[in-house]
Amino acid sequence: MPDVVVVGSIALDSLQTPFGRVDEVAGGSATYFSLAARHFASVGIVGVAGEDFPRAHLDGLVERGIDITGLEVRSGATFRWAGRYENDLNVAHTLDTQLNVFAAFRPRIPESYRTSHNLFLGNIAPSLQREVLDQVERPAFTAMDTMNFWIQGNHTELSSVMRRVDAVLINEAEARQFAGSHNIAHAARYIQDLGPRIVVVKKGEYGSVLFHRDEHFVAPAFPLEDVRDPTGAGDSYAGAFVGYLVRARRIDDVTLRQAVVVAGVVASYTCEEFGVGRLTTLTRDEIANRVRLFRKYTEFDEEMF
Amino acid sequence: MPDVVVVGSIALDSLQTPFGRVDEVAGGSATYFSLAARHFASVGIVGVAGEDFPRAHLDGLVERGIDITGLEVRSGATFRWAGRYENDLNVAHTLDTQLNVFAAFRPRIPESYRTSHNLFLGNIAPSLQREVLDQVERPAFTAMDTMNFWIQGNHTELSSVMRRVDAVLINEAEARQFAGSHNIAHAARYIQDLGPRIVVVKKGEYGSVLFHRDEHFVAPAFPLEDVRDPTGAGDSYAGAFVGYLVRARRIDDVTLRQAVVVAGVVASYTCEEFGVGRLTTLTRDEIANRVRLFRKYTEFDEEMF
Numbered sequence: 001m002p003d004v005v006v007v008g009s010i011a012l013d014s015l016q017t018p019f020g021r022v023d024e025v026a027g028g029s030a031t032y033f034s035l036a037a038r039h040f041a042s043v044g045i046v047g048v049a050g051e052d053f054p055r056a057h058l059d060g061l062v063e064r065g066i067d068i069t070g071l072e073v074r075s076g077a078t079f080r081w082a083g084r085y086e087n088d089l090n091v092a093h094t095l096d097t098q099l100n101v102f103a104a105f106r107p108r109i110p111e112s113y114r115t116s117h118n119l120f121l122g123n124i125a126p127s128l129q130r131e132v133l134d135q136v137e138r139p140a141f142t143a144m145d146t147m148n149f150w151i152q153g154n155h156t157e158l159s160s161v162m163r164r165v166d167a168v169l170i171n172e173a174e175a176r177q178f179a180g181s182h183n184i185a186h187a188a189r190y191i192q193d194l195g196p197r198i199v200v201v202k203k204g205e206y207g208s209v210l211f212h213r214d215e216h217f218v219a220p221a222f223p224l225e226d227v228r229d230p231t232g233a234g235d236s237y238a239g240a241f242v243g244y245l246v247r248a249r250r251i252d253d254v255t256l257r258q259a260v261v262v263a264g265v266v267a268s269y270t271c272e273e274f275g276v277g278r279l280t281t282l283t284r285d286e287i288a289n290r291v292r293l294f295r296k297y298t299e300f301d302e303e304m305f
Numbered sequence: 306m307p308d309v310v311v312v313g314s315i316a317l318d319s320l321q322t323p324f325g326r327v328d329e330v331a332g333g334s335a336t337y338f339s340l341a342a343r344h345f346a347s348v349g350i351v352g353v354a355g356e357d358f359p360r361a362h363l364d365g366l367v368e369r370g371i372d373i374t375g376l377e378v379r380s381g382a383t384f385r386w387a388g389r390y391e392n393d394l395n396v397a398h399t400l401d402t403q404l405n406v407f408a409a410f411r412p413r414i415p416e417s418y419r420t421s422h423n424l425f426l427g428n429i430a431p432s433l434q435r436e437v438l439d440q441v442e443r444p445a446f447t448a449m450d451t452m453n454f455w456i457q458g459n460h461t462e463l464s465s466v467m468r469r470v471d472a473v474l475i476n477e478a479e480a481r482q483f484a485g486s487h488n489i490a491h492a493a494r495y496i497q498d499l500g501p502r503i504v505v506v507k508k509g510e511y512g513s514v515l516f517h518r519d520e521h522f523v524a525p526a527f528p529l530e531d532v533r534d535p536t537g538a539g540d541s542y543a544g545a546f547v548g549y550l551v552r553a554r555r556i557d558d559v560t561l562r563q564a565v566v567v568a569g570v571v572a573s574y575t576c577e578e579f580g581v582g583r584l585t586t587l588t589r590d591e592i593a594n595r596v597r598l599f600r601k602y603t604e605f606d607e608e609m610f
Contacts, residue, residue, distance in 0.1 A: 018487075087487040088487075182323075182392040182393075183530060183531075183532070184528075185528060185529075185530045186530065203511070206508070206511040206512075206525075207511075207525060209528065216528065216602060217602060217603070217605070218525040218526075218528055218602050218603055219525065219603070219605075220511075220512060220523040220524065220525045221523075223489075223490060223514065223521065223523055224490075225488060225490045225491065226488075227488070254605075254606050257604075257605040257606065258605055258606060258609050260605075261605055261609075262609065288609075291609060295607065297521060297522060297523050298522070298523055298524070298603065299562075300522070300524075300559075300562040300563055300565075300566055301559050301562065301563060302600070304563050304566075304567065304593075304596060
């Protein structure tokens, strides 16, 4: 069985940023998550693609050691998302969404995945996230993401899913929206009070903050000179975060902080090329190099007063 | 002579935030700068107040060791600024500006200040910043701030002032505006190419980034649960930054990073109460405590791969 099971979208994305555009490239939260997590752990995908999803992309996942037993290919078209980013790359403007085969998606966890110890619920309907939780056998660690659409329309159901997970990874704006508080520390505590002991608030180019029980850890983003496309940064952040924790074989304050640093580094690579371009070529050595640079860019001398 | 001379505004501020409001409290860039810098160095103010500026505020500065020889009190009313902050405390909305005695301000450096080794040019007209530079005897270290108003209307004159300083401290949005580039690293290099070897880009609640020659240092903001009023955060950041460097008696990568951390900590205190409230009671021990906490919130274990 895979170390980590991810349930999420498989998509064909059309993306415009100030630095260029691409049409119908492979994307979706499960794709980004698995391409990031594979550096640290074996990953199995649960998701659905249409018949038009290029076989080469599926082969690309398999070549990188990703288990696609749970990735159904259904008759019909693949989920499509078209988005545009202005100069402020933190904000995606949706141009078009076509759910296609994703509209009727009911996640089914393959037998070979059911005893996997780690689960990530990507950004899908809270009702589907719950169905997934009902199918797995008490994983050791479950993390989840969500988005504004579900926060607005399914707040109660989303809260009930959150009660059943160990970690919530969420965007800054969405944490504020979900908790009804502008202050990030208050918003994180609101989520922790539902049950999750771990909350990671992702701030895009401003980094992320980890809340773990009463501890917190603040990490700036890795400084990039050339950002081309932030699509998938959050999902690849989650993949590296969960993957790193699985590999570390323990989840404590030390490994959680390391996971945040590694996740930020992997997300920074994601932003350097359009779509999954950079993620498909990324190596463990490159990740390690940038972690060392991150330390260099953030360290300071203790002796001050 | 004072260790540091600051030239800037003396104001009566009326401030509204989601957490309350105050009317006509002491403010201005020179006030905030000096109250922050005093913890590390002796400070002399150059500025102008009107007859209506409360004597108690001037006494408060003197009691805290600040030299006000260069603070002229002129007949007329003190500069007034009224501003409002919404939930996003990073953005101040100006409700009213009354220049009053500040309209005819021509900075005059007192004889006793002229050989001071360090100079900070607060956010005033670039033409006045230049007049100050012409009056001092080659200080060892000169830093400056500016704002969108001068960037838009006096770009050329502002650039010529920047050519004569060692360090520019500037807001993120203003750095982008000045350099015509959304990317902060590009914007900082644009400023460095004018001459300053040090550029600090201040990002409000997202921290700050130091560019020093080819090095850079990224620091998140100290995480605050209770922000009441961000007015003066940037000026107190500058005061602590310059003051710390003066006290360290050297300006190298190690001390610059420490100065960024201390500056962020002092600015975080500034935001906890309205106006200069928190700055007037702040102690060196409190600064040192929060620097230790900052380390705790940002440190992570090297051993990762």
